[in-house]
Amino acid sequence: MNEFQGASAVQREPFFDPQTMKETPELEPLGLVSGPVALELCEADAAFALAGGPLAFTHARLGGQLLSAAELRRWAEQAGMAGNQGPAIRLEALTRPRSAFAGLAMSGEGARPRIMGVCNVTPDSFSDGGDHADPHGAINFARRLVAAGAEIIDVGGESTRPGAAPVSRSDELARVLPVVEALAGDGVTVSIDTRHAETMQAAIEAGAAIINDVAALTAPGALEVAARSDAAVILMHMRGTPETMQDRPDYGDVVQDVYGWLADRVAICLEAGIGFGRLAVDPGFGFGKTVEHNAELLRRLTRFHGLGCPLAVGLSRKSFIGVWTGEEDPKERIPGSLAAAIAAVEQGAQIVRVHDVAETRAALSVWRSAAGLVV
Numbered sequence: 001m002n003e004f005q006g007a008s009a010v011q012r013e014p015f016f017d018p019q020t021m022k023e024t025p026e027l028e029p030l031g032l033v034s035g036p037v038a039l040e041l042c043e044a045d046a047a048f049a050l051a052g053g054p055l056a057f058t059h060a061r062l063g064g065q066l067l068s069a070a071e072l073r074r075w076a077e078q079a080g081m082a083g084n085q086g087p088a089i090r091l092e093a094l095t096r097p098r099s100a101f102a103g104l105a106m107s108g109e110g111a112r113p114r115i116m117g118v119c120n121v122t123p124d125s126f127s128d129g130g131d132h133a134d135p136h137g138a139i140n141f142a143r144r145l146v147a148a149g150a151e152i153i154d155v156g157g158e159s160t161r162p163g164a165a166p167v168s169r170s171d172e173l174a175r176v177l178p179v180v181e182a183l184a185g186d187g188v189t190v191s192i193d194t195r196h197a198e199t200m201q202a203a204i205e206a207g208a209a210i211i212n213d214v215a216a217l218t219a220p221g222a223l224e225v226a227a228r229s230d231a232a233v234i235l236m237h238m239r240g241t242p243e244t245m246q247d248r249p250d251y252g253d254v255v256q257d258v259y260g261w262l263a264d265r266v267a268i269c270l271e272a273g274i275g276f277g278r279l280a281v282d283p284g285f286g287f288g289k290t291v292e293h294n295a296e297l298l299r300r301l302t303r304f305h306g307l308g309c310p311l312a313v314g315l316s317r318k319s320f321i322g323v324w325t326g327e328e329d330p331k332e333r334i335p336g337s338l339a340a341a342i343a344a345v346e347q348g349a350q351i352v353r354v355h356d357v358a359e360t361r362a363a364l365s366v367w368r369s370a371a372g373l374v375v
Contacts, residue, residue, distance in 0.1 A: 024086030025062050027072070027090050038053065038056035047069050048095045098310050101114075102232040103209070111350075112364075112368065113349065113351070113364050115152070116312070117142065117354065117355075119141060120138075135175065135179050142188070149361035153190055156192075157174075157193075158196075176199065191208065192211055195215040200222060210232045211231050212236070217268075230278075232280065236314075237261055237284035254289065280309050285298070301347040305348055313341075315341060317334075317337055321336040338356075
């Protein structure tokens with residue numbers, strides 16, 4: 001295996017140097033391979049493991065250049081001899097094995113794409129609003145998701161669909177806390193889907209292991225709550241708020257802009273004492289993006305491994321899938337959602353947030369078999 005697969009992470013502190021990272025061109029992994037071929041190419045120094053494997057990449061785009069693994073290695077080594085550790089840090093971020101996230105292996109032995117099942121305790125979510133609006137119904141539904149193969153249950157009490165209005169904290173807490181307590185009591189890994197510090201704190205006390213925040217801990221008190229806890233955190237990109245996010249979203253380069261924003265949030269979390277082992281990132285499909293923006297993010301998803309964290313994606317039943325498939329009813333977008341999930345895990349996404357757990361589990365099983373990975 002090559003030296004940029006995690007061995008140097010302990011030797012270089014701090015691993016994540018925001019200034020060095022900003023001064024060094026970013027890498028976009030290309031030429032992804034899997035299974036025995038990936039292992040062979042890594043052992044021959046012709047590829048790098050992506051986020052610790054099981055995928056590997058043979059090339060990467062550096063600005064306008066396409067570089068092979070050998071050229072990338074020379075780039076890092078020559079820069080290092082000149083006293084510039086930036087290229088080595090970039091490669092390290094892309095290749096180092098990821099720590100377990102909320103107790104779930106993200107790379108190495110036991111790793112596989114993790115299914116996060118959606119459990120909205122709301123009357124107005126875009127796809128399943130009102131289906132499980134009372135806590136008792138939501139608990140039973142979540143238990144069915146676990147039986148179908150969900151390893152994380154994401155409990156939300158406030159809709160973040162485009163145009164959604166906020167709800168009071170008392171209403172949000174009344175919706176989610178009974179569900180969090182019951183599922184945590186079952187031993188389920190529970191994620192609390194909220195932007196609000198008060199809800200985060202109460203859910204953690206009730207047993208939630210993950211904070212899934214569409215606002216990436218930017219709301220008052222949210223960063224402090226996360227830092228005081230042991231909870232894992234998913235930092236998601238959203239432009240504006242749910243009420244405003246789809247009002248003519250515009251980017252210079254959507255991948256670069258989202259990446260840079262998430263990089264800043266990761267740096268802020270690290271400074272606050274929330275370590276890499278507790279962080280994952282999510283580019284926020286559908287949150288302040290046009291159909292074209294979502295397509296570009298999905299095509300170039302490998303770029304986000306450069307942030308050094310597990311990568312989570314929420315593509316399930318989104319409106320842009322309806323545009324691509326012609327399905328207006330979100331509940332009829334299952335085939336398109338499965339295709340999107342596969343497109344993401346083919347680029348190394350470690351967590352997929354989905355409504356249709358059993359179908360996603362079956363699709364991932366077939367993909368892993370075809371890719372030469374352990375089922």
